[in-house]
Structure formats: structure tokens, C-alpha cells
Amino acid sequence: MTSIKEDEKKEIPEIIHDPQTNSTYQRLRFFGKGGFAKCYEIQDIATNQIYAGKIVSKKLMVKSSQKEKMSQEISIHRSLQHKHVVGFHSFFEDSLNIYIVLELCKRRSMMELHKRRKAITEPETRFYMHQILLGVQYLHSRRIIHRDLKLGNLFLDDDLHVKIGDFGLAAKIEYEGERKRTLCGTPNYIAPEILTRDGHSFEVDIWSLGCIMYTLMVGRPPFETSTLRDTYKRIKQCEYRIPSSLRKPAISMIGLQLQAKPSQRPSVDKLLQHEFFSSGIMPAALPLSCLTTAPRTDQLEGV
């Protein structure tokens, strides 16, 4: 009688073969779960290249809507190529699983950074927000709305460069002025217009960016309460406060992004020109020590 564990291991083989590209991968470290997926470090045994593998059991893909969502995520992500978007290497399936082979981001995500550091400094926030905005600018220019921008989907490589990942809730705007009506899934930093079921579009990503910038600078999310219901109430009322300890350009930029009315929120292009980015040091790079402790300003080399 094999334990459940053993059975499970069999479902995800140690050696994974992609017949299309004739690549063979070795399954290494378990990274954790991401939605329906089990995520592993995997290595191409011909090239020794290491990737992050997202493996979804077909047993879980019973409803056609789940299959639809999976293929939507793949078709959107595989169409993207940008410095600040997670690289999409390949995808394939066998009788048991669907395999997605993605860029390994060695320093995991900004969620781990946030858990360790809580509030980060203004220069660091400039460094990260600038990269995130460049990545979102690319998505919006391709008529893609991410719809679930959050620290856990902002991955970091060894240079602390940001890579936007997880397109599980992303959508493509098919025509000018289209307003999406449905979203199945629960974004973390969800915009008020999604909660009130008004149509939504690119502006929901601007709202999430405001939540990300607030969380990075204040050390906690803007609408956090002890229950989801109360959090949604505060989002719908747009009820949040920015500590006056923040300097004016940061307060201004957060305030612009966290406006209840979508049409009042600036585009990414506008945000990239905000005085916040020219009101202090914009580091050219950050030392890895920033994952654990605040950099001394004299340590930072400005752009």
C-alpha cells in the first residue's frame, strides 16, 4: 500500500519530457503552490538551464471554464517579451499534467521582500516602482490588463530587477473603449469598480499599483481590516489614509492612483512623468542586502 505521498510523486514525474522541443527536464526543488499549480525548480538536462516550472494536474481541470482560463493565461503570457515581464520559455502537456516553463526569478517575489523589510525607503520605492510601471506600460500598450498586480506576482532576479508574472487573471481588450464585465477570481488589490460590477479596464491596474506603492512605503496595505467584507467596504468607500510622514510627491502619486473614479486615475505614461521620480535619488542598482536591511543613502549610486 503506497502512501498518498508516493502516488502524488508518481503524478509529477522526476524526469519531464517535452516531445515538441525534445527537451528533458529534471524536477528539483519544490517552490510551493500557485493557484492550481505545483511549482518546482526544473533543469533542462541538455543545456543545464534552470527554470521555474508550473505544473497543473489535468484532474483539477475538470470544468471547461478552468481549461479556458488556463489556455487564456498561456496564450497571453506566451505573446509577451519584455525586460520587466517574466520570460515564458515553453508549455506542453502529457496525459496527467500541463507544464509551463518560466524564467526562474532567483530572489522570488516582492512579497518575501515585504515580509522581511515591511516599509522600504523612498529611493528603493522609486527603483522598484519605475520598473513595475515600465512593465505595466508594455502590457497596456499590448492591450493587456493584468488585473492581479500584487507583491506576490512581482518577481525579482539576482539584480533585484522586477519581472511581472502570473497572467491567470489577465484579459485582452479587443476593441477601443471595451469595458470588461466579468472577472472570475479574487484579485488581491481589487479595484472598487470590480466590486460594484461596473465595467472595468486598464484603470484597475493603476488602482493595484497605488496599493503596491502604498504597501511598499507604509509597510502595510491601504485597506487592510480583519475581515474581507470590511476590506471590501473600505475599498468601495475609497477609505484610506496616507501617513503624513511620507513626503509630498509620494503622497500625491499614491493619491492619484487610489481614486474611486477610474477615469480620474492617470495612465501609466502619466505616472512615469510624476515628480515623485525626480524628487530624490533614483538608484541605478540596489545591493542584495536590501532584501534584509535598508540601504544607507550614501551606499546608493543615483541614476
Ligand SMILES: CC[C@@H]1C(=O)N(C)c2cnc(-c3ccc[nH]3)nc2N1C1CCCC1
Ligand atoms: C512558477 C510559479 C511562480 C512564477 O510564475 N515564477 C515566474 C517564479 C519564478 N521564480 C520563482 C522562485 C521561487 C524560488 C526562487 N525563485 N518562483 C516563481 N513562482 C512561484 C513558485 C511558487 C509560487 C509562485
